[in-house]
Amino acid sequence: MYAVIRAGGKQYRVAPGDVIRVEKLGGGEQQQVEFKDNDVLVVSANEGELSRPQAGARVVGQVLGEVKGDKVLVFHYKRKKQYKKLRGHRQQYTAVRITEIAFDGQRFTAPEKPAATAKGPKAAEGGAAPEEAVAPKKKTGAKKHASGAGGKTAGRHGGSAKTTGSKAKGGARPKPKKQH
Numbered sequence: 001m002y003a004v005i006r007a008g009g010k011q012y013r014v015a016p017g018d019v020i021r022v023e024k025l026g027g028g029e030q031q032q033v034e035f036k037d038n039d040v041l042v043v044s045a046n047e048g049e050l051s052r053p054q055a056g057a058r059v060v061g062q063v064l065g066e067v068k069g070d071k072v073l074v075f076h077y078k079r080k081k082q083y084k085k086l087r088g089h090r091q092q093y094t095a096v097r098i099t100e101i102a103f104d105g106q107r108f109t110a111p112e113k114p115a116a117t118a119k120g121p122k123a124a125e126g127g128a129a130p131e132e133a134v135a136p137k138k139k140t141g142a143k144k145h146a147s148g149a150g151g152k153t154a155g156r157h158g159g160s161a162k163t164t165g166s167k168a169k170g171g172a173r174p175k176p177k178k179q180h
Contacts, residue, residue: 001108003101004042005035005059014059014098016110021093024066033096035059043103057103061096068092 002015008023025033036058043053069091076085101108 001101002044003040003053003057003059003103006039006041007035011041014061014101016098016101016108018098019064020061020096020098021067021069022096023094024092025063025094025096031063032099033061033063033094035061040103043101045106053103058101059098060100060102061098064095064097066092066094 002013004011004013006012007025010023012020012022014020027033037055040053040057040059042050043057044050072089072091074087074089076087077083097110097113099110
């Protein structure tokens with residue numbers, strides 16, 4: 001049993017018990033949302049059998065809450081004009097759990113959602129985690145630097161170079177100035 005509904009300019013295939021994300025629904029703190037007549041496009045009672053519902057078809061859902069989608073970055077750029085603009089956008093959605101589909105005198109309802117039960121060791125022991133579950137922190141030692149033996153250091157391209165004179169003492173020789 002499923003239905004195809006229209007919400008927020010989009011179409012959704014829903015069955016009793018499904019949770020869907022629709023465009024943000026206005027109406028403040030409502031607990032239920034109802035799609036009826038023009039919003040219910042197609043209903044299927046049996047597998048492979050579709051019917052266009054007459055007046056009176058409705059899909060009822062329970063509002064679970066409002067969520068935000070992933071961030072989408074919008075970047076405007078015009079070359080050679082030093083114009084760059086970066087904006088972010090997160091679309092707002094309403095999470096809806098479909099509880100009932102009714103048409104032509106038939107009603108299909110979702111099973112009741114079981115109550116949330118506490119899981120994990122924290123709930124069993126009153127909020128304190130057992131000491132065995134906490135992993136000890138690793139100790140970090142000092143990093144050793146690889147230096148060449150006998151005054152030799154590795155060059156830029158993998159070769160070795162011998163340090164001489166002023167470089168060995170820590171000073172750098174000044175570069176000679178070019179004359180024009």
